[in-house]
Amino acid sequence: MRMVDIIQKKKDGGRLTREEIDYFVNGYTRGEIPDYQMSALLMAICFRGMTQGETSELTMAYVNSGEILDLSRIEGIKVDKHSTGGVGDKVSIIVIPLVASVGVPVAKMSGRGLGHTGGTIDKLESIRGFNTALSQEQFVANVNRFKMAIAGQSADLTPADKKIYALRDVTATIDSIPLIASSVMSKKIASGADAIVLDVKVGSGAFMKTIAEARELSAAMVEIGRSLDREIVAVISDMSQPLGHQVGNALEIKEVIEVLKGGGAEDLTLVSLTIASHMAVLGGAFKDFDSAYQTLAEIISSGQALAKLRQLVEIQGGEVDLIDHPDHLPSARHQIEIKSPRNGFVHGIEADGIGTAAMLLGAGRRTKEDSVDYAAGITLIKKVGDKVRMGQTLCILHTNLEEWQEAESIAGQSYKINALAPGEPIYIYEVLK
Ligand code: URA
Numbered sequence: 355m356r357m358v359d360i361i362q363k364k365k366d367g368g369r370l371t372r373e374e375i376d377y378f379v380n381g382y383t384r385g386e387i388p389d390y391q392m393s394a395l396l397m398a399i400c401f402r403g404m405t406q407g408e409t410s411e412l413t414m415a416y417v418n419s420g421e422i423l424d425l426s427r428i429e430g431i432k433v434d435k436h437s438t439g440g441v442g443d444k445v446s447i448i449v450i451p452l453v454a455s456v457g458v459p460v461a462k463m464s465g466r467g468l469g470h471t472g473g474t475i476d477k478l479e480s481i482r483g484f485n486t487a488l489s490q491e492q493f494v495a496n497v498n499r500f501k502m503a504i505a506g507q508s509a510d511l512t513p514a515d516k517k518i519y520a521l522r523d524v525t526a527t528i529d530s531i532p533l534i535a536s537s538v539m540s541k542k543i544a545s546g547a548d549a550i551v552l553d554v555k556v557g558s559g560a561f562m563k564t565i566a567e568a569r570e571l572s573a574a575m576v577e578i579g580r581s582l583d584r585e586i587v588a589v590i591s592d593m594s595q596p597l598g599h600q601v602g603n604a605l606e607i608k609e610v611i612e613v614l615k616g617g618g619a620e621d622l623t624l625v626s627l628t629i630a631s632h633m634a635v636l637g638g639a640f641k642d643f644d645s646a647y648q649t650l651a652e653i654i655s656s657g658q659a660l661a662k663l664r665q666l667v668e669i670q671g672g673e674v675d676l677i678d679h680p681d682h683l684p685s686a687r688h689q690i691e692i693k694s695p696r697n698g699f700v701h702g703i704e705a706d707g708i709g710t711a712a713m714l715l716g717a718g719r720r721t722k723e724d725s726v727d728y729a730a731g732i733t734l735i736k737k738v739g740d741k742v743r744m745g746q747t748l749c750i751l752h753t754n755l756e757e758w759q760e761a762e763s764i765a766g767q768s769y770k771i772n773a774l775a776p777g778e779p780i781y782i783y784e785v786l787k
Contacts, residue, residue: 364398392521406578412536413540414582416514417543420513427494429459430457430638432461436551436552438560442601444606446504447606447610449626450462453630472718480729484672487506511541511544519537535571535574550585552586558594558706559594559705559706565784587787590786591781592621593705598613600732604729605732606731608680615654621781630650684728686754688758690758691751692747695744699742699771699772699776700740703769714761715732716753730752730755731752735750736749
């Protein structure tokens with residue numbers, strides 16, 4: 355087999371065979387196929403696409419390139435969730451204790467943040483002592499005993515995806531539905547879950563800018579799941595503004611605690627309860643979505659979900675005191691208020707702008723090697739639909755840096771203020787199964 359023939363075939367719009375897909379994935383991972391040939395093939399895939407069969411075969415080639423977690427020692431249907439990435443997205447930290455409260459085992463693997471999006475692992479590590487480097491034995495034992503565990507993605511899972519993703523990042527070949535679908539699904543399949551809820555974000559802060567694109571990506575991922583015997587539900591949710599009021603690691607943990615106390619932002623609470631309800635149904639705890647939603651809402655109001663978060667922090671070595679006293683979480687030296695330049699209504703808050711500003715304040719990483727400042731971030735006082743008067747605070751920047759002008763300018767420009775009130779915001783667009 356020759357790589358040049360595979361490139362030519364895809365360039366001409368042909369369907370690659372399983373053998374050809376395995377050949378280029380394994381050859382590139384082992385360093386036998388050079389970057390220039392792999393880049394040419396990725397670009398041909400971007401233009402010509404892949405059939406559903408090719409996409410599933412690519413997914414399995416990624417999965418088989420590394421370790422596959424064996425969760426068979428965990429009793430029950432193991433459920434996982436994955437978000438395609440957003441700003442202020444702390445849903446995982448809310449749904450883990452919530453779903454575990456109804457006895458469904460949640461075995462969660464998460465990543466760190468890069469660029470304008472945050473990562474669940476960084477957020478949890480803003481709780482002093484919280485250990486996300488669990489051994490496989492500890493991970494399995496915690497899920498069996500407490501119905502929940504969260505760990506950083508092992509470096510041994512899907513090495514082919516890691517290497518190809520890094521190449522896509524620098525060759526403008528990220529935005530291809532089959533490439534995104536196989537990349538996301540391979541990590542979830544290798545993580546060993548039986549059932550997965552996908553939170554597919556759409557809007558300015560997401561990979562998918564339109565609902566049509568989000569629907570196409572969701573359908574491709576649901577189909578991969580079907581072909582590999584995994585139950586998948588894809589929820590298409592809004593990322594045209596950041597989720598909730600807080601962006602930044604410790605700030606987001608404070609907001610998680612508010613939601614689990616029953617007093618959180620409307621959008622964040624609704625998206626979290628929706629994802630958690632689908633997980634609980636897939637895990638067999640409820641017959642239908644509505645009864646799951648109602649019970650999980652009651653579990654929040656009764657304080658059970660917050661108690662379960664406290665338990666998660668305790669079993670993973672974090673300071674439990676921080677859950678009862680969130681004001682003891684890291685906080686920044688400087689708070690800078692951004693004021694509204696006019697009277698009107700908030701029509702939009704560009705999520706990618708807020709994410710970039712938060713990163714510049716220290717909350718995120720420009721490159722994988724950067725460290726994060728847990729205290730840094732942005733509090734969105736006003737959200738889409740809110741009325742504002744000139745001079746009222748739109749948002750507050752938090753930073754330990756001495757320079758914040760660029761972040762201030764980007765965050766200010768991310769707010770769109772118009773004279774007329776916008777329509778009702780939509781938080782969940784569609785659910786695909
Ligand atoms: N997230 C992933 O894991 N892979 C992609 O290709 C895009 C988003």
